[in-house]
Amino acid sequence: MSRPQLQLDAVRIVLVETSHPGNIGGVARAMKNMGLKHLTLVNPKRFPDIEATQRASGADDILQNALHAPDLKTALADTHFVLGTSARSRHLPWPLINPRQMAQAVRDTLQQQETSQVALVFGREDRGLTNEELSCCHAHVHIPTQADFSSLNLAAAVQVLAYELRMACIEKTNQDNLAHPWGTSWDAPLASGEALEGFFAHLEQTLIDIEFHDPQMPRQLMTRLRRLYLRARPDCTEVNILRGIQTATQKCARLRTEKAK
Amino acid sequence: MSRPQLQLDAVRIVLVETSHPGNIGGVARAMKNMGLKHLTLVNPKRFPDIEATQRASGADDILQNALHAPDLKTALADTHFVLGTSARSRHLPWPLINPRQMAQAVRDTLQQQETSQVALVFGREDRGLTNEELSCCHAHVHIPTQADFSSLNLAAAVQVLAYELRMACIEKTNQDNLAHPWGTSWDAPLASGEALEGFFAHLEQTLIDIEFHDPQMPRQLMTRLRRLYLRARPDCTEVNILRGIQTATQKCARLRTEKAK
Numbered sequence: 001m002s003r004p005q006l007q008l009d010a011v012r013i014v015l016v017e018t019s020h021p022g023n024i025g026g027v028a029r030a031m032k033n034m035g036l037k038h039l040t041l042v043n044p045k046r047f048p049d050i051e052a053t054q055r056a057s058g059a060d061d062i063l064q065n066a067l068h069a070p071d072l073k074t075a076l077a078d079t080h081f082v083l084g085t086s087a088r089s090r091h092l093p094w095p096l097i098n099p100r101q102m103a104q105a106v107r108d109t110l111q112q113q114e115t116s117q118v119a120l121v122f123g124r125e126d127r128g129l130t131n132e133e134l135s136c137c138h139a140h141v142h143i144p145t146q147a148d149f150s151s152l153n154l155a156a157a158v159q160v161l162a163y164e165l166r167m168a169c170i171e172k173t174n175q176d177n178l179a180h181p182w183g184t185s186w187d188a189p190l191a192s193g194e195a196l197e198g199f200f201a202h203l204e205q206t207l208i209d210i211e212f213h214d215p216q217m218p219r220q221l222m223t224r225l226r227r228l229y230l231r232a233r234p235d236c237t238e239v240n241i242l243r244g245i246q247t248a249t250q251k252c253a254r255l256r257t258e259k260a261k
Numbered sequence: 262m263s264r265p266q267l268q269l270d271a272v273r274i275v276l277v278e279t280s281h282p283g284n285i286g287g288v289a290r291a292m293k294n295m296g297l298k299h300l301t302l303v304n305p306k307r308f309p310d311i312e313a314t315q316r317a318s319g320a321d322d323i324l325q326n327a328l329h330a331p332d333l334k335t336a337l338a339d340t341h342f343v344l345g346t347s348a349r350s351r352h353l354p355w356p357l358i359n360p361r362q363m364a365q366a367v368r369d370t371l372q373q374q375e376t377s378q379v380a381l382v383f384g385r386e387d388r389g390l391t392n393e394e395l396s397c398c399h400a401h402v403h404i405p406t407q408a409d410f411s412s413l414n415l416a417a418a419v420q421v422l423a424y425e426l427r428m429a430c431i432e433k434t435n436q437d438n439l440a441h442p443w444g445t446s447w448d449a450p451l452a453s454g455e456a457l458e459g460f461f462a463h464l465e466q467t468l469i470d471i472e473f474h475d476p477q478m479p480r481q482l483m484t485r486l487r488r489l490y491l492r493a494r495p496d497c498t499e500v501n502i503l504r505g506i507q508t509a510t511q512k513c514a515r516l517r518t519e520k521a522k
Contacts, residue, residue, distance in 0.1 A: 096445035232493035252513035
């Protein structure tokens with residue numbers, strides 16, 4: 001039974017701007033019950049706090065070892081597969097899975113590449129994740145709820161996803177299933193969150209340089225491009241190719257500008 | 262979507278001698294989120310209580326309609342299938358299932374006889390159910406937990422079981438959703454093979470124009486780009502955006518070439 005733990009160790013829970021410290025404690029307890037260890041707090045309103053410690057009921061180690069990040073992108077810099085919880089359907093549809101499919105996808109990701117880091121991201125108690133934060137995710141997870149009473153307590157939402165991860169880990173010990181996300185072993189490691197954000201920043205600048213994109217009139221351009229590339233889950237080689245293309249494109253744009261002078 | 266509600270209506274949650282009213286409220290919220298309505302309280306320590314109402318976060322109807330029973334046998338008098346939650350293995354082995362098997366068993370029971378009444382029984386926060394209470398149950402449900410930190414919060418335990426019931430009810434709907442490649446309805450139709458080939462031809466020409474790609478020395482460039490974009494399964498809007506970027510890029514390349522002349 002050592003292998004399941006190894007896998008769960010690759011998963012971190014990321015809480016974005018949590019208001020109530022009691023919820024952070026409840027999350028820590030749910031995590032420890034299910035065998036998760038790594039908690040990242042993005043800009044919590046009150047932490048550390050006695051209420052967090054009380055609700056943690058002994059999961060103090062998780063609270064003490066929690067990492068702190070000033071924003072979501074920093075929290076995700078070294079991750080390879082990011083799933084954001086979303087209660088509502090958004091303006092722009094994004095790949096949407098339920099908690100069971102989430103656990104399957106995480107398991108497949110870790111089978112493909114053992115060193116992958118996975119993040120499950122949970123938003124604010126009252127407003128969830130912003131559209132910008134949701135656009136940092138490869139896919140969105142929706143916990144099926146009653147339509148007219150759909151807002152889960154934060155710790156309850158973490159409990160459900162952590163439970164599904166644990167069930168998937170136990171299942172794996174029973175049936176050694178060689179499923180890869182793409183049905184085969186891959187030739188290059190998945191790109192990290194930092195590598196992807198570097199790519200997106202470079203892409204946006206290139207689109208400005210060639211006068212395709214006006215940041216004053218963004219429409220949904222960058223969001224749509226993020227969704228497209230994240231869906232494909234690019235590997236490192238692919239990100240290098242795309243950045244090479246951007247550099248060559250920028251060179252063209254510079255020469256054109258110089259000509260215009 | 263009316264049938265899942267009908268089935269869940271046959272299930273009641275029974276809490277035995279709960280100490281903390283906040284937990285009763287948390288249970289009510291978890292139940293309402295998952296579509297369960299019927300709560301029975303066996304000899305609660307403090308109820309009604311402001312803490313219960315606060316943690317219920319709007320599931321007041323479940324608290325108000327809760328039935329009260331002096332002991333477990335009274336609470337179970339009109340039930341047909343009783344499942345008790347148990348963290349520990351007991352002196353006398355009893356049929357033991359996990360939450361997923363519990364949901365399957367409840368569904369089978371209700372399919373066999375629609376009028377059956379089902380009870381899920383949860384014990385005290387500190388000591389669970391007594392052996393006598395566990396002997397009132399047809400089977401015991403164990404939520405898989407970390408061995409050295411196995412005590413779930415009461416509302417979290419109810420959340421996990423209620424979630425599994427809901428998943429079992431909507432399984433058919435989930436399968437229907439899998440008909441959508443991304444688990445949700447999309448805002449634009451998938452691009453056709455013809456549209457994709459038009460895009461790839463345009464992409465290759467653009468990469469030649471910006472002197473990134475040499476068809477005499479193709480390496481695996483176009484193959485890798487095809488693999489990347491095809492994996493994402495682009496929709497029509499996305500293909501239009503990508504072709505727009507290529508057209509803008511080619512314009513830059515042309516202006517540069519003209520300058521060089």
